Amino acid sequence: MSDRSCNCSTRLGGCHATIIELCACVSWFGTVESLGSRTPDLQIPKNLQAPSDQQLLFKLAAQGSQIYECKATNNPTQFEWVLKAPDAVLLDDRGQRSGKHYGGPTWEANDGSKIAGHLQEKTPAPDQNDIPWLLLQVKSHQGTGKFSPVNWIQRVQTQGGKAPDKGCDRAHEKAEVRVSYTANYHFYGASPLQNSLSEY
8 A cells, every 4th residue: 555645735825834624645655766667558648649750858757746826717706726837856767856847837957958838738647636647849948958859748647736626715815735746757859860851
């Protein structure tokens, strides 16, 4: 049986309090290596596959939080948790920190190179308690380094991260809650052949 722990908190004004009843849990399995071990038999849904002229460059695991804000819907008497931003560290297959993931959504490497993505496709995770799997296209690059050749990103093998199903109402408008999650991100870029052909 895995050890499931909660990391869920809300921020109201200058006061920070842990809200147990809002907790959405994620199974950490104790080690970063367990994230990478989930990949051998992974089946990527067809709608999340990168274009055929793109090849897998590298994978990184993420550990962190999905940050939600309580906002009014189009009906001002109703409120819901809305995703504000992710906040996670990116780890290589040895568990070493390779960068960070934050709002944009943005992925930034230790060398300063960064990319921002635009959502193209999503599909529900196998477990309804986990955030969806995604396909994103890179819309901007900054700096030169690890992320420079990346054009497409998959978010797969998610655990946790879903917004709470309660705790958002008029009394908690603008409150924030952080929900723990893990995921694997796959980064794709043009093959060396495609790059050489583009020079002509």
